[in-house]
Amino acid sequence: MASSRFYLASLLLCVLAIHLAESHHVLEHQKLTRESTDGSPVSESAVVTALNCGGACVIRCSKSSRPNLCKRACGTCCARCKCVPPGTYGNYDSCPCYAALTTRGGAHKCP
Template sequence: MASFLLVAITLLHLVDAGPPMLEEHSESNGSSLVQTMNCGEACKVRCSKSWKPKMCKRACGTCCARCNCVPPGTSVYTRGMCPCYATMTTHGGRLKCP
């Protein structure tokens, strides 16, 4: 029963998050398109319920720039959707990304 509740809550957060925020950038010759995250918007959503929003957005922005991924929504349970983001640590060994 507890696992069902956890799955239901996770799905609720995913539905609430909406689609990923991607931007397309073309190279100078226009031959290929590379999709990159709109880190500002993605981190704004990710940090919207943080008790320290400025610090959260700064850390999230760094993580997004390195990983080109931000988990949807505000829940810690969605971290696994961006493995790079979920495993990045500080020099002290603590998780870096909010």
């Protein structure tokens, strides 16, 4: 019984190590090739959030009174813009596309 737990733990650690190595490779590639619309390089934090919309939206919506609705809206915005502003509120200057998306009524679509 103990040996099967050891093998399972070893397998999980190997999968985690492979995943981290692949994500680091993708991050480095995007950091070198990605530029914003005005031609200036995109910040490293914007590239990281583009790789993991789900994780970035969990952080962004952590203090929301309606977290499921917030995560759904954030996920849609992240998929379109490939970035999520840092923090739980504001900071739209770090992701202008995210700030530009509005509802039909003119309110911010993205939390």
